[in-house]
Amino acid sequence: MIYKTGMICPLLILSAVTATHYVQTGADIHFCRFQCYEPQGILQLRCNVTLVLAECWNSVPIIHHILNQRLLLNHDNGCWMMKNAQKNDTGLYETLFFSSANKFKILESTEIIVLGSRSPNSRYHVPFIRIFGLCIILHIIKKVFLD
Structure with missing residues (x-):
């Protein structure tokens, strides 16, 4: 046994x-796979609340809502960067895709723990x-x- x-x-x-x-306090946090996997749908970056909300039209994400102004998107590779990580940024971050055919997919799920000094x-x-x-x-x- x-x-x-x-x-x-x-x-x-x-x-x-x-x-x-x-990650250390003050460092940058990266999230990737923020891409449209079907021509139409909804993309979300979540950590307790929706941080980013985007709509996919012809496989191109059109961002409608960014809750945190420290989030920056690289449109070429679909990666987000959160500048200057703080202790309250600790949590489970998920990139979600909801297709127009009522399908739901978790694209990425990462637990981030921001350490102090x-x-x-x-x-x-x-x-x-x-x-x-x-x-x-x-x-x-x-x-x-x-x-």
């Missing part, structure tokens, strides 16, 4: 590392605790349900 738990933990570690990005090594402390906690929970579940 330990073999099963041992195989799950590395998979969780890999997914936890790729899903979360840590700490030592460079402190950024590794939080992911380690999360991953260690997940492995402990999996071990407990294994003991309760599989043994």
Whole structure:
């Protein structure tokens, strides 16, 4: 049974590392894949609220609403940049596409954690605790349900 738990933990570690990005306060945050995947539809960049709302006409995004004035769009590659990251910018950012055929697609989903002015090594402390906690929970579940 330990073999099963041992195989799950590395998979969780890999997914936890790729899903979360840590940036220092004052740095720039980048979001990509803000592109029309069908000729008509709606694009959104969200983090608790809609930060950017665009309408796709002939596969070209026409921006109607930008909540945060620190957001800048590169029209050539479909990437956003948020200038001067602040602690309250921490959250789960999602780029969503709603097609005219009532289809919904998450194009990108990234957790951003904005760090304060700490030592460079402190950024590794939080992911380690999360991953260690997940492995402990999996071990407990294994003991309760599989043994």
